[in-house]
Amino acid sequence: MIREIRGALVAAAVLACLPSASALAHTTLEVKQAPAGSLYKAVLRVGHGCEGTATTTLRVQIPEGVIAVKPMPKAGWTLTTKEGQYAQAYDYYDEKLTKGVTEITWTGGNLADAHYDEFVFRAKLPDAKPGTVVYFPVVQECEKGVHRWIEIPEPGKTDHDYKEPAPGVTLTAKP
Amino acid sequence: MRRRIAGWLAALLVLLAAPAMVLLAAPAAWAHAVLVEAVPPDGARLDRPPAEVSLRFNEPVSPVSVRVLGPDGTEIALPAPPTADDGTLRIALPSALAAGTHVVSFRVVSADGHPVAGSVLFGVGAAPDRGAVHADEARNSTLLAAAVVRAVHYGSLLAAAGGGLFLAWVLGRWSPVGRRLRPGLCLGVGIAALAVVLNVGLAGAVLEGAPLAALAGASVWKTGVGSTTGLSAAVALLSLIAVALGLALEERSAAGTALLVGGAVGAALALTATGHAATADPRWLSAPLVALHTLSVAFWIGSFWPLAVVLRTEPVAESSRILRRFSGLATLAVAVLVFAGAGLSVLQLADPRAIVGTAYGQIWLGKMVCVLVLLALAAFNRWRLTPALDETGTLAAARLRGSVYTEMVVAALVLLFTAGMGTTPPPRTQAMSEAGAEAAPAGYTTVLSVKGRPAVITVTPARPGPNRVEMQVAQRDGTPLNAMEVSAELALPSAGIEPITRTLKAVGPGVYAVDGVQLPLPGAWTVRVDVLVSDFEKALYRTELPVGR
DSSP, X not given: OHHHHHHHHHHHHHHHHSOOHHHHHSOEESOOEEETTOEEEEEEEEOOOBTTBOEEEEEEEOOTTOEEEEEOOOTTSEEEEEEEEEEEEEXXXXXXXXXXXXXXXXXXXXXXXXXXXXXXXXXXXXXXXXXOEEEOOEEEEESSOEEEEOBOOOTTOOGGGOSSBOOEEEEEOOO | OHHHHHHHHHHHHHHHHHHHHXXXXXXXXXXXXXXXXXXXXXXEEESSOOSEEEEEESSOOEEEEEEEEOTTSOEEOOSSXXXXXXXXXXXXXXXXXXXXXXXXXXXXXXXXXXXXXXXXXXXXXXXXXXXXXXXXOOOHHHHHHHHHHHHHHHHHHHHHHHHHHIIIIIIOTTOHHHHHHHHHXXXXXXXXXXXXXXXXXXXXXXXXXXXXXXXXXXXXXXXXXXXXXXXXXXXXXXXXXXXXXXXXXXXXXXXXXXXXXXXXXXXXXXXXXXXXXXXXXXXXXXXXXXXHHHHHHHHHHHHHHHHHHHHHHSOHHHHHHHHHHHHHHHHHXXXXXXXXXXXXXXXXXXXXXXXXXXXXXXXXXXXXXXXXXXXXHHHHIIIIIHHHHHHHTHHHHHHHHHHHHHHHHHHHHHHXXXXXXXXXXXXXXXXXXXXXXXXXXXXXXXXXXXXXXXXXXXXXXXXXXXXEEEEEEBOTTSSBOXXXXXXXXXXXXXXXXXXXXXXXXXXXXXXXEEEEXXXXXXXXXXXXXXXXXXXXXXXXXXXXXXXXX
């Protein structure tokens, strides 16, 4: 009887020690904080496929306010972008930008579930209040299934309250 | 000759005016009103305060009082009085409602003159707390007084009308007895008029749920006059005037007789203007049955006092003649009475089980027992005592008189039971409210709004077992939202149950549902519905779902 209880306690302790596997499976940004208005290198870390199958497509939606987006090409993947009108004209050095990249797609590749890869793009972050979080919704399509990292946390809630949160970067004060 | 024509015209007018008033004022078949639907539904948890509360009843109603209580229990002033629009009561609410439980307490009156009261709860920003509702104290003293006054009203009105009928049909013109009876009958008319007026006030008090002291104020009287009891009282007073005129004219012309008869018919019709019996479906059957029943009752009980006087004062030969004439007419009246009464009982009680099961049925049973006693007495009078008048003379007269007094007492009991039936909802309306409650299966509905997109989530029946989860979602402009995918996740964190995830299928524009979601335990479940608006946008709706036993 005591042996059974001890065994159960050990098992419970082991289980408790296991890190929350779900967090590892999230697609997140490597650098989670950046100054407002800065030129930011966004590194999307893809640690898992969907239901054990390989990732074949990654799509990123650029939110309003993020301008001058340039994705990094990837060997073995076809890179395409979609352009659209910005809601307003933005100052970019001596130019006034009214349109730009609104969606980036890497497709055609095969990232096995057992492997890890990063998808990179560069963008100019908006000039917003420090503490604002800029979310990049990501759709990860695999051989079998889709992961939509598109849940935007409501005010007062953080990523941890959601199952499939969108990767986000928190703006800090300008230097 | 001219006086005769004028007299007949007057009688005709009275005969026509009363039913015309009743028919014009009374629309389609009505019964006890029941609340069919409430928007927002009772027990709803709303994110934003509603602009109005809409209560739909199964038939036209008129509001008596509506109160809205805020979370702190104080009454909230309404920006506009509630409007009743053909069975739907709309209550406009002020714009800035505080968060918390709100109670809408309503009292309306349906066509049969009965108040229907209830309350509807909703919570703004939080699930409503049922403890906030305090049961409306039944004003027992008012109800009792109303029942007694109603019995007195029935008795006096019918006795006055019936007395006139006795004069007109049994005694005939030029009878010396008539002169002796007249003062008493006039007094009876006066008492009946007083009872009619008092009944209006008490009906108003019952409708408002006010204490007896409220009779001193004007509002209960206004409510009473405005209800169907007011209409009934108007017809009754008109009939009593006709009876009084008939009593005055009786010996001089045939118009007197016509007025007396017209007054009695009017009194019978007055009692069809209100009450359960006359508003039972189908109305073309129940109203005439009530009229026939009441008319025969009027003749019977109206004859008690005149018969007692006749037996006391007249020589035996004359009494015998009068009583034989009465017996002939009374047999017919009793036959009509029993036939009409049986028809009405079938309409009201429908199911024999209701006789024992419901309060109405039990009162009916009491009335039937007394009616049987009365019929037995009447039969005894007719077949044993009336012929005995010729044989034993004054002794038989004395015994008959005693029997008539006994009949009076039993008839008073019958009237009390009848008044009791009038203040109790009949089984057919209870069946309807039960059916209404069953038609809307218990469930949980909540209205949410996420980023300006309103949604209604309904889980039926919100009890352990298979449940249906339905979600209705709209765009920001209100048009139905056709999502790419809708999935729901139900979890009971306290019980450590794995969240149940189901995909909802589109069943209509903007409407998604899934059946057969097995909820194993009662408790405070949480529901999360993910609506995939586009590839990159998902609207998340979260709510609590109380699952009852």
